[in-house]
Amino acid sequence: MVIPVFELFTYGFMQKALVGGTLIALCCGLLGPFLVLRRLSLLGDGLAHLSFGGIALGLLLGVNPLISALITVILGSFWVRSLVKKNVYGDAAIALLLSLGVGVGVTVIGVVRGFNVSLYSYLIGSVLTLSPLDLILSSLVLLAIIFFLTYFYRELFLNTFNEELARFSAKRVAISDLLFTLLTAMMVVIAIRAVGILLVSALIVIPTLISLNLAKSFKQTLFFSSLSAFVAVMVGILVSYGVDTPPSGSIVLLLFAGFMVTELIKRRK
């Protein structure tokens, strides 16, 4: 039976999915370009995998898994920063983080049977089952990101352009870098609810790659990145509902298709 599209919007779960999906897409679309251009694409993936351990620990200890994931990921992101400052390779530090998260998660599953179903939903995401708490957290993170970009845009922009140069041309680079790390960790945790641990880096990286193929300026990069993440999440939710598949898969496949199309457009220019 085919449900008319407008009727879908009357369902509470669908309304929550579309609102939550929009908030999460905008978060990833706004921060993604800074991460990708600073060669931190895989940080999202590493933090997401670390959150697997945090979620498992949360389930084990009876703490809200989102809260435990948030704490774990924030601690992890600062740990990676300190390791990199001590001259550990960035990708190796991320691999270390990733392994730790999966190691903890798998061990907890082994010790306490019965969490498998809950953990599986975090692995592949479930934007159609967003709770009011998820929406509140996503709104707060998006607001924090907008506030951050409004007041620290110049520092973040120059730090992305050239880290050493930023130290000479902008005054609040250290604090902006700290806040950027914190917001990245928060963004990863809320994005897990939409696309899951396994695909969270796709929602951070692919919209940026699409925007880099289209944009003629940095601000356009932020715009196209947010727009492509938003369109992919909206269409992905509707398509997945129609064909009864997990939304995360549809979202990522749509983003991938978008990237291929923009690659062709770029090559024809």
Added chain:
Amino acid sequence: MKPLISISSLSFSYGVVPVLENITFAINPGDFIAIIGPNGSGKTTLLRILLGFLSPTSGKVQHAIPQEQIGYVPQRYTIDKNFPGTVREILGTEDSSLFKRTGIEQFVNKKFVALSGGQQQRVLIALALRQKPKLLFLDEPTAGVDIQAQREFYQLLKLLNHQGIAIVLVTHEVGVIPSLVKKVICINHQLCCVGKPSDIHHLLEKMYGPEFVVHRHKHKHSHEHQHGDSRV
């Protein structure tokens, strides 16, 4: 005249490997200094210490001016070739006098990565000039820039120096030094020599040895013949 930066008995080593030993000199207001030396001689390490990115193992670097009054122009190769920002976005200003002063007004709306090497260097200078520096450090500014653009770029540096900005240039390009800078500092892990640019051949001979100078001159002439370049 109080030096802008005083360097005394500066040494630096990476672990047990000494890179710089017992370096002493001063950067004064109005100076135009070229720091030269062979590859691996410690030029870039010295620059990074002067900029505060590295701390000396021993010795002192005393700054008489705050960091806000120091401008830095990095090597343009350190900029990501996919960076999507335009010149206007990078500079973050609408100051047309800055655009005019650095000769970049025609391409402020273009992407930085779409510019030629010489144009990119002008943008990086404009960015450093935004904070009205008293001292400007440049790291290999004309590497990979064509001869004409190099000449124009050096004229811009000369003009800025006449306007009162002290300039310190780390470079391989010794061909232009005699007509450009006021002081040459040659280093090869240690301070080999400090002198006027008119002494450049003497300084090079002291640093590399007489055979090297003869060899490099031969090479330079053949290289100029082929490419019109004058790199050491």
